[in-house]
Amino acid sequence: MARVRFFFLTLFFAHLAIGQSPQEIEIMRDHWGVPHIYAPTDAQVAYGLAWAHSEDDFNTIQLTMLGAKQMLGRHLGKGGATIDYVVGLMRCEEIVNQNLHKVSPEFMKIVEGYAAGINAYAAHHPDEVHLKNAFPVSVKDVFKAYVLQLAVMDGADNIIRDLFFNKVPKAESKGIGSNAIAISRERTTDGYAYLAVNSHQPLEGPAAWYEAHLVSDEGWNALGGLFPGGPVIFHGTNEHLGWAHTVNYPDKVDVFELEIHPDDDNLYKVDDEWLELEEKKIKLKVKVLLGIKLGIGKKAYNSIYGPVVKNDSGAFAFKLGVFDEIRAIEQWYKMNKATNLEEFKGALSDIRIPSFNIVYADRSSNIFYVSNGLLPFRNPKYDWISTLPGNTKETLSTGYHPFADLPQLTNPKSGYLFNMNNAPFHATDASEDLKFEDFDPTMGFVVRENNRSLRMAELMKEYNGKISWEDFNAIKYDAQLPDSLVYEIDINPIFRLQETSSTKANEVLTLIQSWDKVALAEKVGPAQLLIAYDYLKSESIYTPDAKDFEQALEQTHDYLMEHFGKTDVHLGDYQKLVRGDKALPLDGIPDVITAMYSEDYKDGKVKGRSGESYIMMIRYPETGLPIIETVNVFGASNRPDSPHYDDQMELFVNRKLKPMTLDIEDVRRHAKTIYHPK
Known part of the structure; x- marks a missing residue:
């Protein structure tokens, strides 16, 4: 009886939240199972998104919400309880309670609709619910989930871990990387502006991308990627403009x-x-x-x-x-609905999203870059990179830098902008780059390049004239390491190392030195370098000498012979893209543009864990809708019984994309299924 009462109450409040019947919401699934959601109002679209995403991945959405509710320990045990404690320690509930009144009534309807969609799905699918008393999900739960998620993305988990284990906190954490590239139409052969949306994220879990298309009669028409529990597109495109995120590294x-x-x-x-x-x-x-x-x-x-x-x-x-701002998802919503550069910058101007680089392009051929962040005004008397004295109010921040203070570039004469998680002071041609000394040093921006940003600079010298769409795809799918490497361990000497005293080491060394530094699945060399690198890292050898390299190469030889019976192993035989029973050869190594980071799989092989995941390539004509191609690493669904659980894997490993459109009538004509949330 209690379950029946919960069911009808949930539906009653769901209808109240969206203001109208869910029968007005259409979920259209295309050939690849991607949901295109249309409804008269934005709140109804959010309801439909919650329902469709729950159909594809209700498990991960629940885990996200259980974390916000401090109920993960009841479901997962000790590991979940650790997250529950972190949510309490960071006072996520108090933060939301203190700031919820700042959320606009317009956006509150979106979150109410989204929460109602999750609750309605739970009511209709009680056998999928992990913990009965976790529902209904509230508006506050959605905001708490994103306080937690954004805090983790900004390094809170690393700081808390280091503090609990009595370690001195590090000033910055190095992420797995992302790429974002914009080209103005003045630099392209076809007269279109180009944008590459190429975030590197975990391939599975609460921070893995989900693709959706959201359309309403209130001016919402956006396609792109979002995370479980997210009611809006986080990065992607609408009819007028698009944007890509990468992680940035000021002092956050x-x-x-x-x-x-x-x-x-x-x-x-x-x-x-x-x-x-x-x-x-x-x-x-x-x-x-x-x-x-x-x-x-x-x-x-x-x-x-x-x-x-x-x-x-x-x-x-x-x-x-x-800790001072819960409206990041509202800012993303405003970005979703911006129609030009001025409106887009207006959406960014209040700085609700606490971090992330943003690279932008639009149909008017504007390109724009900002290293966004909630960066406090800090007393320059102190070294803010180090641990600060907590016995004086001089180290208390006094508000945040305005948007105008942040490093940003609009329409450089070079015609291109990019970020590969490198410093904001290398985003275009060197003659137009920003200068570190022009910004408040207490912002803590690091002056750092990585292999991807160095390689991007090499590529832009190669493509120094007009760039074709084929060129742009070649740049995005480039798997070449730069001439000089900047990994955490200095492995440049391995390419210059003379013959060692070990026959086994020499055999592997020859394979690495014969390699052209292109990290494709069919290449011999990248697997050998990865295994040697992992050995050096496991031994904490960060500045190896000739003897260290010899030992690493011997270990690599023995590993390859044990597991493969030979040393000339191709990268694709060693590294796989794995889902269920399907295992495909996989390109990429850490910090090439087509980056991939792997973990142990079986029989001496590794499988992709994070890196290249959701890819979106966009062309903006001066008139008409953008031309969009995308791929998601596995597919649209995380349910093993779905045909879309792994149907994009072949596209992904073969560096191919699928066409997508913002034309909802075209979607409706060609949809495989059209239905309404119950």
């Missing part, structure tokens, strides 16, 4: 060492005053065995500087911009 996290009272470890000194740490007990329920759940309590602390972790060295607080 501040860590403070508190001065603790010698007789009371809950008191900390600020200037001449002793303040008391806010203390709360986080109640955690942990699944142990056979569904049994144990309740435990763990204390969490907060200070005027932010959440506090106590360890053997003392007490440390940390602060991120996302």
Whole structure:
């Protein structure tokens, strides 16, 4: 009886949230199973997105929401309880409660519609629900999920881990990388502006891309990628313009060492005053065995500087911009609906999204780049890259830099812009690049290149005239390492190493030195270099000498002989794209433009874990809709029984794309299925 009551109440409130019947919402699935969602209102579209995404991946959406509700421990056990504690430590609920009133009524309807869609799906599919008392999902849960998600993307998980394990927090964390490239029509042979949306993300899980097309009568027509629990397109294109994100590396996290009272470890000194740490007990329920759940309590602390972790060295607080701002997804919504560069910059101007580079192109041939971020005004008296004194209000931030202060370029004469997670001071031709000294040094932007940005500079010298669409695709799918490598371990000497005293090492060395540094599946050399590199890293040898290289090469020889019976192994025989029973040869190594990062698979092989995933290539004519091609690494569904669970894998490994369109009538004419959420 309780289940029946929940079912009807859920549907009643779902209809209230979207204002009209779900029968007005159309979900159109194309040949590849990608959902194209049309409805009269934006709120109804959000409802339809939630329903369609739940059809394809209700499990991951639930995990995202269970994390926001601090209920993961009840489902996953100890590992989930750790996330539940982090959500409590970072005070995600308090942050949302304090800032929810800032969300516009217009966007609140979107989130209400999205939450209603999830709840309606749960009500209709009770056997798929992990925890019955996790529903209904609320508007606050959606916002809490993105406070957590964005905090993790900005490095909160690394900071918390380092603090708990009594390590000095690092000033920055190096991500797996992404690419974004824009070319103005003045530089193209066909007179179209080009945009490559090429984020490198985990291939599966809560930060893996889902492709969708959202259309309403209220001016929403956007296609692109989003994450589970996301009610809007995070990067992609509409009829007028598009944008791509990459992770950036200003100083996004501040860590403070508190001065603790010698007789009371809950008191900390600020200037001449002793303040008391806010203390709360986080109640955690942990699944142990056979569904049994144990309740435990763990204390969490907060200070005027932010959440506090106590360890053997003392007490440390940390602060991120996302602690002051919950409207990132509302800013993405405004970006979805912008119709020109001025409106797009207006959507960015309040800086709700706490980080990420943005590379932009539009039908008017504007191109634009900004290294976006919520970066606080900081007292230049202190070294903000290091751990800061948490005993003075001088280290408290006093608001955030306005949008105009951020590194940005619009329409350079070179006709191109890019970012490969490198510093914002190399985004176009060197003659027009921004200069580090023109920006507040306390922003903490690092002056760093990587192999992808160096290779991009080489490519733009090669393509120094007009660029064709074929050229643009060749640039995006380039798998060549640059002439000089900038990996964490200096492996440049291996390409100059003379013959060693080891026959086994020499055999592998010859294979690596004969390789042209192109990381394609059919090549011999990249697998050998990867295995040797992994050995050096496992031994913490970051500046190897000739003897270290010899040992790494010998280890590589033995590994290849044990698992493959030979040393001249192709990359595609060693590295696979794997889903279910399907395993295909996979291009890419870390930090080539077509990057791939792998993990152990079986029989000495590895499988792709993160890197190239959702790819979108766009041409913008002066009039008419953009011409769009995309591919998602596996397919549109994460359900093993779906035909779209793995149907894009062959496209992906063969560097092919599928045509997509923003013309909803064309979608309707060719759709494989059209239906309404129940």
